[in-house]
Amino acid sequence: MADIILFNKPFNVLSQFTHDVPEQALGHYIRLPGYYAAGRLDKDSEGLLLLTSSGKFQHQVSHPKFKLPKTYWAQVEGDISDQAISQLKSGVLLKDGKTRPASARRISEPEIWERYPPIRERKYIPTTWIELTISEGKNRQVRRMTAAVGFPTLRLIRASIGPWDLGGLQPGEYRQLTVPDDMAAAMSGIRR
Template sequence: MSRIVLFNKPYGVICQFSPDGKHPTLKDYIPIPGIYPAGRLDTDSEGLLILTDDGALQHRLAHPSRKLPKTYWVQVEGIPDSAALQALQGGVNLGDFVTLPAQARSISEPVGLWTRNPPIRERRNIPTSWIELVLKEGKNRQVRRMTAKVGYPTLRLIRSQIGLSTLAALMPGEYRAATAAEVATLI
């Protein structure tokens, strides 16, 4: 039976177990030998990361052809208008590729959201707001590039869900075993 672990990756943590000398790594939070991340989150992104000891499953979950929906809470600079949300929904031309259509909607700040350390930059005359973005692909820095392209730079990025697996009550740095239902949807 494969071990599958869900982890709430804090800001500033690198998605690897080997030390890099500058940032904390997964090894600083997860004392389980033999598991590896199935996919990545940038060092400056937070949220749900799936780890497993099953190499084939790890490859399937991380492979772009799998198209498992991933939900992100994105704090952006400004208040996106309907044209920006429609652009995100229709696919955004990022120059080197056009994103697949996504689900995008304005949301309130997520309930129970933890404070980020360090806090995001605040500008006195520019408000911030939140978008929920659901993607079926995950290229390097894609969410940040998408929101910037439609005129609303990302200030904070949190992956809240992969398939049916969610952060639930996991606080940054916490992990838990996947439930039987989560395992069934991932396998």
């Protein structure tokens, strides 16, 4: 069995346990020994980060073989077009190659927490929320994908990884779970 933590990483916090500014590190929020991040989430992104005390589970979560879907809510600048949504669904050509096809759709603004500091807003430029599910992990992939189709990301929240989701966690909160050490077993329907 693997012990995991579902953590809602706040904006401006690094996916590491120590930093010169303690409030910007995981150790400020999680004081349980032996855990480490199974994947990363950029400092300027928010939402679900998995942590584990099992090296085997961490390796499986990170391994491309499992292609764990990751769902993001992105607030983009502008009123995103149907053409841009289609491009996201088909895959987008980035400097390091074309992304795999993704699931993409417009959504209403999710019921989420306020971000501090708030995003920059322009008086005459609307914003749109989209839900994007990808199954790969290129560096800053969602941000680069939305920018490539002409709609830069202003705010990015990871809502789920595989069968695990935020489930009402507020920024800085976490929930501990025990799951099978084998990813195939863990993926067989364990939810929150």
